[in-house]
Amino acid sequence: MSPSARLARILYRWRLPITALVLAGALVCAGKANLNNINNDLSAWVATDSPEYVEYERFRREFGGGRTLIIAVAGEGIFTPDGLRYIDRISREIARLPLIERVQSLATANVVRQLPPQDGDDGGIEVTPLVGDRLDTATGAADVREDALDDPLLRGDLVSADGRVTALVISTDEERIDAVRGEVIEQIRGIVDTARPPGLATYFNGPLEISETYNRITLANQRDLTPPVLGITIIALYAMFRSVRKVVLLVFAIGVSVLWTLGLYVLLGYEMNVLTSMLTPLVVVLAVADDVHIVQHFDREMREHGDRQRAFESTIAHLVTPLFGASATTALGLLSLATSDVVAVHSFGIGAATGVMVDMMVSLVLVPTLLVWMRPDTHTPPQETWLLEPLRRLGRWSFTHATPVLAVTGLVLVAAVAGVLRLRVDTNHVNFFAPGHPLHESADVMDRELAGIYSFNVMLDGPPDAIARPDVMARMDRLAEALRRQPQVRKVTSVVDYVKRTNQRLEGGAEAAYVLPAAPGGIAQELFVFGLSDEGRTELERVVASDYSRAHLTVKLASMSSDVVFEQIFEAERLARDAFAGSDVTPTVTGAGRIFATLDHYLVTSQVTSFGTAFVTVFAVIFLVFRSAKFGLLAIVANVVPVAAVLGLMGWIGISLNVATIMVASVALGVVDDDTIHFIGRFRRETAHGATADVAVERAAMDEGRASLTTALVNSLSFGVLWFSEYKPTAWFGSLLAVTMAVAFLAEIFIVPAVIARFPRLYGSAARPAVAAA
């Protein structure tokens, strides 16, 4: 008795206790599967022990984080009493909400104002609220406008150059905000929407809003995409088997697999994020393939022999190896994503791989056990008759037209490679949403009218008091000027601007006095003056350490392709190194922009490492399953084509490599080989039993091709549902996998027979015409 037959015998004997364990495990996992434990924050993308994250945390602890909520208020009436009162009211009310640390707005902004000479003195200065008590009259509001547009720290950042857009930048307690973020943002929306003056529009953006939108999408994906995927699956299963009982059985088995997957995912310590929201649809789709093969085999055995035990044991004995091989290769393709440094990709890989292997084990025991209990169907389902002849003819046609098939395959590969060369990496989160999406619209407004929503920081470290030294201030000033000359940079601010502004006011307000003071002690004293008030002190704390050992420059950018940001970051690093060469101050580029630039780098390296890992491990398993180099090579040819085709397609139609699409190649490699394994396995069984190559191809095309076509249809339609996600990477991921499944079926039905026919010495010859006809 073969090992697989022995396993089948054991499983049959222990099927009830094992099924009970599977169901009990599903119940336990159901209790653990918390889909609301969502994390789409920075730590969902970048490992918290990565150098970039550690640097960012150091920066955040010193100066406060950049994870703000930005509200743009746009309209003609900002600098009117109504407009200013509105901004003043919402600023105050937002500031009173829990965990709000700071609201920067026209209502809370401070300006350094010059006091006119009086009683024969030289005049003076005041660091004073911009608005103060000037919000009740049109004249006062006009004065506020003039002062705001005159202040280089406010103009282009907190207020647009034409005064038609202003921003509220809301900082929170970053340690605690994530637990109540959604609730706080809702409260803020309530405040902002209440009694908004006519003609003023508001737009929300910033890292907090993006994280919250991602959380909402994560829930929406789970809530909105899973039912249609399940619905399509149910319809397809019914169309395939024409049996309500079988559909219920399969849906039940898929449900058990999903519960196991989600429960184990949580038990492994992972959180849900926008990528893992695709776990459920993925497991549903992949589970169908295994289950269809099992049901088809079981049904055939029952029709032929009418013995349930024999059907059970035969199904397992015949399918355990190909099912294990197919599942293992799929799991390895997914597991290769675990090599990614992008946390969300890593956790998705682990979760999905776990799901695939769990599903294989659940399917292998649960589905045949339930089939044994079920009253056998007496009818032959239509797919068993309708598809047989067309698929047989297709298989034969491919076999007899090997040269043109392989020529077309070659052309497709060339076109695919050309497309791959056009691929670009882009993690622009704004572009992940359609142009009409609120997040996209708000980014447009902020990018066009204000300083943009992206930023990075150049942090400077030195000994105490170093930053207040004239030589260091001068270097900072030169670096800021160099950064301002960069084409993508919208705004650069630092403590230097505060000193210059104070100096200008102390020196009488002349434009020429907007410089760093030359007198010894001048910088320290002007910083001291600026920090005398609460407002000044708070602002200084954000840009320079109290002992002047650290400071930073904030560089703001419009949202743009991440490869451009990437270049900008590296240029900034070079400029900073040059600016502080030979000094005791060390510059470090950090901040959210730096993190996302690094993410890009991770994406490229993870694409190479995960695909490389998938390629090696998947084909290693296929070689092991077949124990044959020539059939392993045949599988490689059949599977590389769909993967290359889909990557090429991405290049040609302009879909970027990003957090979601980066996974397509590895996942596709793992998924598309399933049917190839079944096809080649069947071909080998047939030739082993004496069939010639062409007959073996026809039989494999009829039986395995039938299962492949139905699963390809189901999978393509199901993955295609993801197209309706408002988050483009999810939509792209689903659609590309749908295309991959379709191409994989074509590769199996055309390329495998053609390669077999083209290399008869390797794979066997066709029968002579007379024999074949017989």
Added chain:
Amino acid sequence: MSRSRRVFRPAALAVFVIAGALMVTAAPGAQPAAAPVEGSADWVAARIDARDTGRDSRLAMTMRLADRQGRTRERTLVITTLAAAGARGDRVLVRFLGPADIRGTGFLVWEHAQKDDERFLYLPALGRVRRIAGAEAQESFVGSDLSYEDIGGRRLTDYTYRMVEATAAWTDTQGASHPAWRIESLAKDAGARYPKVQSLVRKDAFVIVEAQVFNRRGEREKQYTVSRLERPGGIWTVMDATMANEATRTRTTLVVTEARYNTGLAEDAFSRRELEQGAR
């Protein structure tokens, strides 16, 4: 939004240094509506306000500022005050002696009963005196965690008072227990940044020795503690006190190194000329 525009109250500053921060003080010319009942919260507040703080004072001190990272920087300064007399309001001169890069920086306040106070600043690097605008009572005092109000005291009539505990006790750093009242001050101004303060007042000195300052959200934001209370020249003086801001995680410690009262300072010592020349 109406805020009281009170810059500084030199006499009240003396009250801080002498008797403790977070005091109540009478506005110039202000009188309580009726004599409060002895032992009531209003009576305690009035007694704090009425304490002798001297005609003038000269106080040398160290201001230690700790940021959220725990880094500290130290400023040494001398504060001289002259109590109001006749039509002239109170005068205060703050002179920074260290660190070196701000040595000589001076800060002068002329308080006026009938108009806005005047404030002047002298920066050695600039070499000239500049006027600077006034600050709100609850804003930071020279960049520290203490507000002008903490330093200068509160106007008696700006708050209502409630006795929280008439038989409280304060334990000093030597472990000795002193009877105290715990009173609550509630700001009448709805827009006050810190609308509520709970203070522990030592009964034998009418000095606030502990206080908790609450923000508009009702959260405790600042906490004031006295570590050393002495009576040089017969006037109670807080020699060592800390204000910790729990929201910003910063703290300011003031340590008085020398306190002299009634030294005969003249009005000339508080002129703009003195502000400029005294730095040299």
